[in-house]
Amino acid sequence: MSEVDLLITGGMIVTACDSYPGDLAIKDGKIMMIGQHLNLPAKKTMSADGKYVLPGGVDVHTHLEMPFGGTVSSDDFASGTIAAAFGGTTTIVDFAIQGKGQTLAEAADIWHRKAEGKAVIDYGLHLAVTDATEDVLTEMASMIAQGYTSYKLFMTYDGLRVNDDVFLKALLQAKDHGGLISVHAENYYIIDYLVKEFLAEGKNEPKYHALSRPPLAEGEATGRAIKLAKLVEAPLYIVHLSCQEALDEVIRAREAGFPIMAETCPQYLLLSEDNYNEPDFQGAKYVMSPPLRPKENQAVLWNGLAQGEILTVATDHCPFNFVGQKDMGRDFFGRIPNGAPGIEMRLALLYSFGVGQGRMSLQQFVATTSTNPAKIFGLYPEKGTIAVGSDADVVIFDPNLERNINKGILHENVDYTPYEGFLVKGFPVTTVAKGKIITDHGQFLGQLGNGSFVKRKSPMLL
Ligand SMILES: [Zn+2]
Known part of the structure; x- marks a missing residue:
């Protein structure tokens, strides 16, 4: 031989x-x-x-070099994938975000240029559909055939969100052509109402970011997205599920036999809304959407993983420096860029606090960090297993x-870690x-x- x-x-x-x-x-x-x-x-x-x-980790939720709120996430495809590799992740699926008036192919090209010559591990691209004209919905079919088999829709965020009519059309289009819709599920109007209330009352600190996006808003939107998927018998993937209210909707749909698949992230398993009270504006480090939840919620999510109700753990890695980026929102939480770093410590955290503390088996650890995301996002069996x-x-x-x-041992290009x-x-x-x-x-x-x-x-x- x-x-x-x-x-x-x-x-x-x-x-x-x-x-x-x-x-x-x-x-x-x-x-x-x-x-x-x-x-x-x-x-x-x-x-x-x-x-x-x-099997190498598969992180299906990252935002490298992503524009947000007048700034750009601080890891590019070089530093971000190097950090991922140190953490045991060998494949990522990042989000190419469609700009207004762009075709999906144009959005994909922009992200290819960010990645080419930089990425040290393999990567796929989800397409985030933000301007879903009839032409763009039609284009989904040809993009699916070219290996872009997953699409993200936002139910919240000005400039990104789509309404239910568009959501329904996208679900149908994906289903008909072998694609998958994933959704950021939070109720836009609840958040908009609460943000304006807090602003009017002069409540500007980071903790009001969390209070303006209550579990109710996530639960409602998750339930609505699931019902739309059920209506047209399309599969649906819920990104960054953070709370009981949303999980209850997922469990009910799965028990009825619908292919509703949910992801959570280490930050929702290990951090809580208490972090928003850290002094000197440091609560801004945890400003992300959905926000961190009350501590009791952690056990709910761990149990969801153990029961197979939550299938994947991804990071939603979207780093912004505390100095120079997060502090853009010193006067108003609404101007704090949303996101936090996490691409590097996913496996170590999930193993230690999951397997190490008896909350999940070794097999569930591999399933949720590698095998399940590889299967759901069309990477299996090339990725996601040892065979x-x-x-x-x-x-x-x-x-x-x-x-x-601590920040010193990590390779992420950002000035803090939430897991210090x-x-x-x-x-x-x-x-x-x-x-x-x-x-x-x-x-x-x-x-x-x-x-x-x-x-x-x-x-x-x-
Ligand atoms: Zn995200």
């Missing part, structure tokens, strides 16, 4: 359905063989003794490595993307531009 490129020996291979000791042989960017004590000539051999060998013939996107994860999270001071046990030590070692024990060994655009298939409905 000819030499393989990389042999990873002695680890515990973990997938969404099992774990077993085994060696992995990698050649030409693919997993070529899995077995015990593989005795093959290899250009390079790595020991994974005492460690887990996981012969799959892409050699592999993470060696040390379940005993303890780290104290969190202690984790379990940390990715080596990341392999398409057969190449791109991070190893804190060293970056990858190359800018080695990540490729991935044309995605139709969703698998979970």
Whole structure:
């Protein structure tokens, strides 16, 4: 047999359905063989003794170099994907946001230019439809055929949101052509009313951002989006679900057999609205939409993951520097750019606080961070599992490595982390993307531009 490129020996291979000791042989960017004590000539051999060998993480919710409210998120496709790789993520799906009057193809081109020559891991693009003319809805069909199989619609935000009539048409168009609609579900009018009330009362601090977007607003919009999907029997993916009110709607629909799939994010599992009270305007670091919720809500979401009611954990990584960006809203919470960083610590946080604290199994950890998002967004089985013939996107994860999270150990291009001071046990030590070692024990060994655009298939409905 000819030499393989990389042999990873002695680890515990973990997938969404099992774990077993085994060696992995990698050649030409693919997993070529899995077995015990593989005795093959290899250009390079790595020991994974005492460690887990996981399928590379798939983060289907990132915003790199995204314009928002007069500024731009601070990670580009270079720094953002490097941070992702250090954290054990080997594929992202970012959002190309359609500008007013643009075609979807034009929006996609703009995001391709941001990514090309920079991304160090593979990436797909969702298209966020903000100007859904008849022509644009028609264009969805040809874009689906070109590998843009998922579309995001916003029910809130001036300039981005669509009304129910457009939402319904988009659901039908996606369903007819093998695409998937995902939705940012919050009730625009509730938020608009409350923001104006707070402004009139001189309530300007960051905590009013959260109070102006109550769980009721998310629950209502989630329920409405689900009903529209049910009406036309279309699948639907709910991004960044944050609260019981929204989860109840998802559970009811799933129990009735509808393919309603939900995502949550580490910030909703681990942070709470208490963070908005941090002194000196630091609550602005947590201004995101939906906002952080009361602490009791965390257990609800963990339980949703454990029960399989929430299928994925993505980050909604959308970093803005505290100094120079978040502080644009010092006088009014409505001018604080919405979003927070998180692309790098997703696996470590979910493992430590999920598996480590008995809230989920090792298999659920892999399913929610890699396998399920890969299936739902048309990347499976090339991505999202360890199997012969799959892409050699592999993470060696040390379940005993303890780290104290602080800004200093991270590679995200932003001046803070919402997880400052969190202690984790379990940390990715080596990341392999398409057969190449791109991070190893804190060293970056990858190359800018080695990540490729991935044309995605139709969703698998979970
Ligand atoms: Zn987002």
